[in-house]
Amino acid sequence: MSLPPPPEPCPGSPAALADDAMREIFLRVPADDPKSLVRAAAVCTTWQSILSDVVFTRQYRAFHGAPPMLGFLHNTLQMNRRYEEYVVSDFVSTASFRTPACHERQHWRALDSRHGLVLFHTPSKTKRDGDFAICDLLTYDQWRIKVNDECSDIFWHDRDNEGVLWNAAVLCGKDRCDHLYCHGGPFLVALVFCDKGQTTTFASVYSSETHKWSDMISVEEPNAIKKSGHITVVGDKVYFQCERSESIVEYNIGEQELSVIHLPIEDEDLPDVELMGVHDGMLLFGTIVWPRLYLRSMEAGPNGAKGWARHRVIELRPLLPPRALFLMSVVGFAEGVGAIFLSTQDGVYTIELSSGQSKSVHSKPIFGKVMPYMSFYTRAWGRLSTSE
Incomplete structure (x- = not known):
């Protein structure tokens, strides 16, 4: 009793x-x-x-204020006894947070993490369509959804490596939410895809309230969506990186509009910048030219990019041990806490933009993107x- x-x-x-x-x-x-x-x-x-x-x-x-980072997800390739490769999504804790129930699933590929939810692609081997799984790592709630019937061939062709590229994002679907605690609320899944051989990019959004996908919309854009590219959200606009890194796709879910933003090119000596996330209300892009991290910020308006709003260069040698200064790449960004993830020869480090402090968060390099899990407990x- x-x-x-x-x-x-x-x-x-x-x-x-x-x-x-x-x-x-x-x-x-x-x-x-x-x-x-x-x-x-x-x-x-x-x-x-x-x-x-x-x-x-x-x-x-x-x-x-902003939810803390409890850990991050990334995908790895493993091999079975028949020497067949398969994808495993893994969760790495960065706080005193117990291991979630839906990590390390074979053939589950983590796509996105936002507002306390994680989006996985869980392809079926026997059907001509794929499934998505949305997981709340705190409550262990899970939702399974089928892809739009009009999109089912995307996943089938994708398994056959026929050049169809796509990406998807998960986000809170509650109106005027402050996103401090979105657990149990409605969610949206935004899907953008294209065919390398075509000049059209398509998009559709799923609502957990209606249990339906929206009608397909499109934009004439020959740049294929980068399947492993980072995704960021500003209000009801979702931004996806293109294969050609000088362009990003903006999906305005509220207005059901799809458009392309061509990034300004100011320095031909710098490698292409990659979309990382949102910082101080602006889109954040980054690239590494040893031994410096170059950051660019941009306000994305209705008429596309008008130029970089901010420039910042971070010297990495004072922040990282000597061994970590090699084979560096930007693999993720934790919005709200302003932490950049760098994959190095010495493992994965975070660098806080506000304090400039660095921290080792993983002992091995990560090839691909890191998806921080942000939530209050x-x-x-x-x-x-x-x-x-």
Whole structure:
């Protein structure tokens, strides 16, 4: 039999003052250290009551602002006993966060991570279509959706390497959401694809509220979508990297419009910049010319790019150990916390744009993109306190 909840202390009493003091202390526990609050909730029913209170959890998220990074996902190729390669998505924790239930699935390829959700492509070997799986790594909720009937041939041809390239994004579907805690809310899946042999790029969006895909829209654009390219979202606009890195595709979900933004070229000596994410409300692009990281920011308006808004060069030699200064590439960006992921010969490092500090987050290089998982852990404090 469970114990009854403790009686409410009288306002102004020593017990009430102590509870208020503990609330202030709990508010200041770093958001990327959720296990500390899980353990605190297991100390006594009073602390569990404080941490499980809806008002407190809202205050905690508002106090810390952007959701913390709990880890990141990436895809690796592995080989079975018949020497056949298959994709495995892997989750790497960067905080005191337990391993999620839906990682390391064979043939599950992580595509995108945003607003507390992860989008996987889970192709079927026996059907002429593919499935998507959307996972909430905190609640372990999963949703399976079929691709648009008009798109089913994309995945079939893609397996046969016939030149159809595509990418997809997941995002919160709630109107006017602050994205501090999107768990349990509606979501959208934006799909963009094209054929290298054609000059048209297509797009469609799935809504978890209607359980339907929208009508297909298109734009005349010969640049194929980069399948492993980074994706970023500004409001209801989703941006995809093209194969030719001087272009990106903008998918305006609200207006159901598809357009192409051609990036300005100012320095022929610099290699092509890659879309990384959003920082300070602007699209962020980056590239490495040893031993420097070059960053470009751009405001994407209705008339396309009007020029770079900001330039920044980061010297990497003072930030990384000597061994990490070789075979470097930009593989990801954690929005909100402003952390750039660099894959190096010495493993994966993050560099915080605000502080300039670097941190080793993985011991091995990663070939491909890194997808940070950003979320508050507040919903699980009370639930997990009994199992920690």
